[in-house]
Amino acid sequence: MNNPQQLRYSKEHEWLSAAEEGVSTIGITEHAANALGDVVFVQLPEVGATVTAGETCGELESTKSVSDLYSPVDGEVTEINEDVVTDPSLVNTAPFEGGWLFKVKVSGEPDDLLSADEYTAFTG
Amino acid sequence: MTQAPRRTALDATHRALGATMTDFAGWDMPLRYGSERDEHVAVRTRAGLFDLSHMGEITVTGPRAADLLDFALVGNIGGVAVGRARYTMICNAEGGILDDLIVYRLAETAYMVVANAANAQVVLDALTERADGFDAEVRDDRDAYALLAVQGPESVGILKSLSPKHSAPLVQGGAPIADLDGLKYYAGLPGTVAGVEALIARTGYTGEDGFELFVRPADAPALWEALTAAGKDAGLVPCGLSCRDTLRLEAGMPLYGHELTTDTTPFDAGLGRVVKFEKTTNGGDFVGRAALEAARDRAEASPPRKLVGLIAEGRRVPRAGYPVVGPDGAVIGEVTSGAPSPTLGKPVAMAYVDAAHAAPGTAGVAVDIRGTHEPYEVVALPFYKRQK
Numbered sequence: 001m002n003n004p005q006q007l008r009y010s011k012e013h014e015w016l017s018a019a020e021e022g023v024s025t026i027g028i029t030e031h032a033a034n035a036l037g038d039v040v041f042v043q044l045p046e047v048g049a050t051v052t053a054g055e056t057c058g059e060l061e062s063t064k065s066v067s068d069l070y071s072p073v074d075g076e077v078t079e080i081n082e083d084v085v086t087d088p089s090l091v092n093t094a095p096f097e098g099g100w101l102f103k104v105k106v107s108g109e110p111d112d113l114l115s116a117d118e119y120t121a122f123t124g
Numbered sequence: 125m126t127q128a129p130r131r132t133a134l135d136a137t138h139r140a141l142g143a144t145m146t147d148f149a150g151w152d153m154p155l156r157y158g159s160e161r162d163e164h165v166a167v168r169t170r171a172g173l174f175d176l177s178h179m180g181e182i183t184v185t186g187p188r189a190a191d192l193l194d195f196a197l198v199g200n201i202g203g204v205a206v207g208r209a210r211y212t213m214i215c216n217a218e219g220g221i222l223d224d225l226i227v228y229r230l231a232e233t234a235y236m237v238v239a240n241a242a243n244a245q246v247v248l249d250a251l252t253e254r255a256d257g258f259d260a261e262v263r264d265d266r267d268a269y270a271l272l273a274v275q276g277p278e279s280v281g282i283l284k285s286l287s288p289k290h291s292a293p294l295v296q297g298g299a300p301i302a303d304l305d306g307l308k309y310y311a312g313l314p315g316t317v318a319g320v321e322a323l324i325a326r327t328g329y330t331g332e333d334g335f336e337l338f339v340r341p342a343d344a345p346a347l348w349e350a351l352t353a354a355g356k357d358a359g360l361v362p363c364g365l366s367c368r369d370t371l372r373l374e375a376g377m378p379l380y381g382h383e384l385t386t387d388t389t390p391f392d393a394g395l396g397r398v399v400k401f402e403k404t405t406n407g408g409d410f411v412g413r414a415a416l417e418a419a420r421d422r423a424e425a426s427p428p429r430k431l432v433g434l435i436a437e438g439r440r441v442p443r444a445g446y447p448v449v450g451p452d453g454a455v456i457g458e459v460t461s462g463a464p465s466p467t468l469g470k471p472v473a474m475a476y477v478d479a480a481h482a483a484p485g486t487a488g489v490a491v492d493i494r495g496t497h498e499p500y501e502v503v504a505l506p507f508y509k510r511q512k
Contacts, residue, residue, distance in 0.1 A: 034144075037366065038161045040464040040471075041439040059494075061441045063160050063463055064366055066494075092159070 001031050001123065004096055009119035010072035012054070015096065016113065019106055023078055026071065027100040028060070028091060031123045036062040039091040044069070044080040044102050051075060053110045058101075060091070069101070074108035132177035133270045133341035137348055141362055149241035151178040153365055160366040164466040167330050167371055168508075170359035171276035173351055174368060180244025181269045181338065182237040182251060186260035189233050191407040196254040197225065198390065198410060200403040204229045209310045209327055213390055213398055214247055219415030220386035221393070223247050224378065226327060228312040236265070236312075236323070236338070240380045258407060270344035274351060275334030275371075277510075278358035280304060283335055285354050286318040309333075318350035329368060331375025331508055370463045373472065376433065376506025382444055382460045383431060383474055389419040392476075394431045396420060429457055430482035433507055434491065434500040436471035439464075442491040442500070448475050449497055451488030456481045459491060467508050474505065 007015045013032035017025040033039065041061035051057045051071035058069035080102045084090045090099035114122060129152040132138075138145065143154035154175060156163060166172050184193060193201035199212030209228045213221050223243035228236045239247040244266060251262045274282055284304050304324070307313060312325030320343040328334035339347055352360065369379070378384050383393055390399050399416050422428070434442065442462035450456040457477035465472040473491065481489055484504045490497035 037144075037156060038159055038464075041441065043440075061439075061464075063370065064155075066441065066443065 001029075001034075001120065003029065003031075003116040003120050005116045007096070007116060008072075009114040009116065009122075010070070011112070011114070011122065012070040012072070013123075014070060014072040016072045023103050023105050024073065024075075025100050025103050026073075027095055028069070029119070029123075030095045033092050033095045033099070036060060036065065036067060036091075038063050039088040042069075042084055042088045042091065042101065044085065045071075045077045047077050047080060049077045051077060051104060053108070061088075071104065072109070072113060073104055073106050075104035075106040077102050078105050079103040130178075132175055133344040134175045134177065134348055137345055138175065143362070143364060146365065148365060149178060151241060153178055154362070156364040156366045157362045160364065160370070161466045163361060163363040163367040164370050166359060166361045167276045167332055167363060167367065168467060169277065170361075171274060171278040171282055171355055172330075172363035172367070173348065173355065173360055174273040174275065174363050175344075175348070176271040176273050176336070177269070177341070177344070178241035179271050180239040180241055180247065181265040181271075182239060182244070182248055183263040183265045184235045184237060184251065184260060185233060185263070186258070187233055188259045188407070189235055191405070192251075192255050192258040192260040192262075193227065193235060193237070194403060194405045195258070195407040195410050196251055197227070198399040198412065198416065199227070200400040201227055201229075201235070202406075203403070206231055207311055207313045208308075209312050209325060211310075211398065213384075213395070214250060215389070215412035215416065216386065217412055217415060219389040219412045219419050221380075221384045221388055221390060222250060222386060224380055224384055228323070228325060230312070230314075230323070243380060254411060268340070269338045270341040272337045272339065272344065272347060272351065273328055273334060274337070274355070274360070275328045275330040275363075276332045276360075278355065278360065279332070279334045282351065282355040282358055282360060283317060283324075286350055288316060312336075318347055318354070320347045320350075322347070329377060330371040331377070331506065332371075332510055369461075370466060373461050373463055373474065374465050374467055374506065374508035376474070378431075378474075379461060389416060391416070391419040391423040392428050396423065427479035429476035430479055431460070431505065432475055432477050432482050432484075433503040433505045434459070434462075434473040434475055434489070435468065435503055435507070436491075437499045437501065439471065440493045440496070440498050441471040442473040442475075442493060442498075447492040448477055448500075449490050449492050450481055453497065455492075456489070462491075465507060472507050473500070477502070
C-alpha cells in the first residue's frame with residue numbers, strides 16, 4: 001500500500017496534509033478505501049461546521065457497508081470536495097488525490113497522528 | 125466459533141488473483157477480486173466466473189428416493205424429469221423455511237440436493253431423519269464436489285468452446301449431453317468441460333443465462349484455468365460473493381437469512397407457488413403440510429406483509445433490518461436486503477411491507493436510514509429481467 005510520505009495519518013484511516021496557511025486537506029487512505037470496496041455515497045460535513053478530532057463528521061457508503069467518517073483534527077471546515085460528492089468512486093480510484101474529502105482550518109490536533117512509515121506498520 | 129474457516133479447492137487460485145477474502149458460513153470465500161461493481165457489470169454484459177464450492181451437496185439415492193424427497197420437501201420432486209432441476213424448499217413441521225434448495229434429478233433413483241452453505245448441516249440432518257422408513261440413502265457429498273459457475277450472456281459460447289460434441293455419462297443412468305444449446309434452463313446433465321467430468325447445470329443466481337459445474341475438487345483448479353483462458357476474449361472475469369449478492373438482488377431472488385427464515389413460511393415470502401399441495405405422496409403427507417395449508421388460508425384471508433422492491437430517489441443505501449415507514453412516519457415494514465444497484469444506478473432494496481402499502485407506486489414510502497427518512501418508490505420485483 002502506497003502511503004505518501006508528506007502526509008500524516010490517523011488510526012481511523014484518514015490522511016491529513018501539511019497545513020498551508022493553517023488549512024489541511026483530509027481524505028481516507030487507500031487501505032481504508034480498499035477495505036470499504038466501491039464507495040457509492042459520501043456525506044461530508046458542511047462548510048463552516050466545526051469538527052473535532054476522533055468524532056464523526058460524515059459517512060461513507062459502499063456496496064456492502066456504511067462507515068462513519070471521522071475528522072483527524074479539530075477545526076472549521078473551509079471547503080468540501082464537490083467532485084467526490086458527485087462521483088464517490090474517486091475515493092477508490094484516487095484516495096490521496098482527486099478523492100480528497102474536505103479541508104479544515106486546524107485549531108488543534110491530537111498527539112497520536114502517525115507518520116507514513118508508522119501508518120504502514122499500523123496497517124501491517 | 126474457534127474453528128478455522130474451511131478453504132475450497134480453489135483457495136490458492138483466489139489468493140494468486142489477489143482476492144479479498146471473507147468468512148462466509150464457515151468458509152473462507154472470495155468477496156471480490158477488484159471492483160465488485162465491475163464484476164457485476166461483467167456478468168450482466170459478458171461473463172463472470174464464480175467459486176461456489178461452499179454450497180452443500182447431498183445425494184439421495186435408492187428405490188424410494190423420490191418418495192423420500194416428496195415427503196421431506198414442499199415441491200413435487202417425483203415429477204421432476206431425469207436431467208431436470210427444481211427450485212424448492214424444506215420446511216419444518218410449523219411451515220417455517222429451513223432452507224431453499226435446488227434439486228437435480230440425476231437418474232430415475234438418484235437426486236442431488238443443493239443447500240445453502242449455512243444450512244447444509246441442517247438440511248442433511250433433516251433429510252437423514254426424514255429418511256427413516258424409506259428405502260433410500262442420504263449421503264453427505266459436500267466434500268465430493270467443487271462448484272464453479274459461469275454466468276452471463278457469453279457463458280454459452282465459453283462453455284461450448286470447451287465441450288466435446290459427445291460426452292460420456294458421469295452418473296449411471298444420466299443421459300449424455302450432445303450439445304449445450306440443447307441444455308434447457310433448470311436442467312443438469314453429466315458431461316465434460318475442458319476434459320473434466322462435470323455435472324453441467326443450466327442454473328444460477330444472477331438473473332443471467334449461465335451454468336453451474338459440479339466437479340471433483342481435484343479438477344477444480346485446472347477447470348478454473350481452462351474457463352479463464354477460454355473466456356478471455358469474451359471478457360470473462362473472476363467474480364466474488366459481493367457481486368453475486370447485488371446480481372441476485374436485482375433479479376429479485378430471495379436469500380436465506382434475509383428474505384427467508386425459519387420464522388417465514390413460503391406464503392409469507394410470496395413464494396407459495398413452490399408448495400405443491402396437490403402432489404401425490406407415497407409416504408405420508410409432506411412435512412409441514414397442515415401448517416402450510418393454514419399459512420395459505422391466512423395469506424388469502426388477510427394478506428401478510430408482502431415482499432416488494434424499493435428504489436431509492438437519493439443515494440443512501442438501505443441495509444437489512446432498516447425500518448420502512450409510511451407517509452405518517454409509522455413503521456410499515458422492514459428491509460431484508462439492500463445495495464446500490466449497478467444496473468439501475470440507484471440503491472435498491474427488498475423489503476416486507478404491510479399489504480396496504482405494497483402496491484407498486486404507493487406514495488409516501490420511505491426507509492429510515494439511520495434516523496433520516498429517505499424516499500423510496502415501491503416497485504414489483506424483480507428490478508432486472510434479462511432480455512431473451
